[in-house]
Amino acid sequence: MFEGLTVVTEAVKSQSEFVPKLKEQIRKVLVGQEKLIDGLLIGLLANGHVLLEGVPGLAKTLSVKALAAAIQADFQRIQFTPDLLPADLVGTLIYNPQSGQFSTKRGPVFANIILADEINRAPAKVQSALLEAMEEKQVTIGEHTYALPEPFTVLATQNPIEQQGTYPLPEAQLDRFMLKLKIGYPTKEEELQIMERMAQTSRMMTIQPVITPPEILAVRKVIDQxxxxxxxxxxxxxxxxxxxxxxxxxxxxxxxxxxxxxxxxxxxxxxxxxxxxxxxxxxxxxxxxxxxxxxxxxxxxxxxxxxxxxxxxxxxxxxxxxxxxxxxx
CATH class of the missing domain: 1.10.8.80 (Magnesium chelatase subunit I, C-Terminal domain)
Known part of the structure; x- marks a missing residue:
């Protein structure tokens, strides 16, 4: 057992070198919020989905976009609204009158990282369509089933203070999320840093890619050991x-x-x-x-x-x- 543990230890040391670099890139746009950064990375590395809850303006969306840029992944931001339909999420069949055949148009869910912004604003049918994709890692459009790309991680946000026009996620659907992170207000020192960094008309923050999706899949194999x-x-x-x-x-x-x-x-x-x-x-x-x-x-x-x-x-x-x-x- 100890020999096996030694091998895994060496693999962990070599494969985890990207973690500090990845955090450094995210910190270019995010001040404080260490627990949020750790939670996002855990969800990504552990093949789980993460629900972020916090009042507006706490950089939930910004942190997810920074993470996607730092891992060089396909990223889609979906703004959930009361008039959203399942087809707007997963895709649909388009009829071509000239050929008399249907073609498949894939929806934005076909990406490595999905930001489901304000997930509790969409009706139950749309929430269920996303949560089915989260669980099965596949989508059925018409008669065909399509596998979603790997890695596939959903990072959803919800606002806890507004109740009008929202459809709270049922407990059975909440259970699909590996983690639920509660995002709090920054400290006074962090607030000063945020003001110094962000209080300008142009915000040029360049995120450098640190790791790729295939490398994430390789890291998951090490984590399993x-x-x-x-x-x-x-x-x-x-x-x-x-x-x-x-x-x-x-x-x-x-x-x-x-x-x-x-x-x-x-x-x-x-x-x-x-x-x-x-x-x-x-x-x-x-x-x-x-x-x-x-x-x-x-x-x-x-x-x-x-x-x-x-x-x-x-x-x-x-x-x-x-x-x-x-x-x-």
Whole structure:
């Protein structure tokens, strides 16, 4: 085992050299927001999709565009609106009256990185069309099924403060996202940097490509080999079980949790922790990796009860209590 771990360690060290360079390119247009940058990279490296939630003006869209430029990937930004149709997303069949035949016109979903801007503004049919593509990595147009390009990552944004004209994502659809990142306001020092950098009529920020999509696919193979000890696997499962049966872990949360995390949470947490360990240059996962990325994996997968809402107990508080209460190996 140790010989195998040595080989993986060398592979991780050589393959992860691009991570600091990639972050440096994104920081050209993004001030602070280290957790956002890490979350975007984890989603990309772990073959998962990421939901970004934050008030307007926090550079959610800008960060995604910078990431796409830095990995030299095909990028499509789709502005979700109430009048959007599934065909506007995945494509449709076009009839040619001269030949009497239909030809396929592929939609913007055929790209490596999709920015679904304000995903909660589109009706359920459009959301379902995108989420089906996310899950199956393919799209059916007419009688033909087309595979989406690899890597394929959806980075969706939503605004938590506006409720008019929005269609909130159901819990079953939210579960398709590996991570949900909550974007907060910058500090005073960061705000000053933002003003100095962005308060001008012309913004010329050149992002240099650092890595290509084929190289990302090669990196994913290395991430799959990262060592996950039996005690770490047991810790991940215990955390998920604590969201479903908190009494079993002496946590007084049963009255506040309607539904706990699904098996997708177990899978997502394991893969995301491997990706995070890779970004740190390690060939093995440690408990701190789980604690760091775990809240982003659980945040959108725990449904709270009316009693929790009445007592002003949020899902964030429940997650913190679970991570504090479940024994660490």
């Amino acid at each position: 990262i060592y996950l000890d039996a005690k770490i696997r047991d810790y991940i499962v215990n955390l998920v079980m604590a969201t479903r049966n908190p009494q079993g872990f002496q946590l007084d949360l049963a009255d506040y949790i309607e539904y706990g995390a699904s098996p997708r949470a177990t899978i997502s947490l394991a893969i995301a922790a491997k990706a995070y360990a890779f970004m740190q240059g390690r060939a093995y996962v440690i408990p701190n990796d789980i604690k760091t990325i775990g809240p982003d994996v659980f945040r959108h997968r725990i449904m709270i009860t009316y009693e929790a809402e009445a007592n002003e107990i949020s899902a964030e508080h429940i997650i913190q209590t679970i991570f504090a209460g479940v024994p660490v190996p």
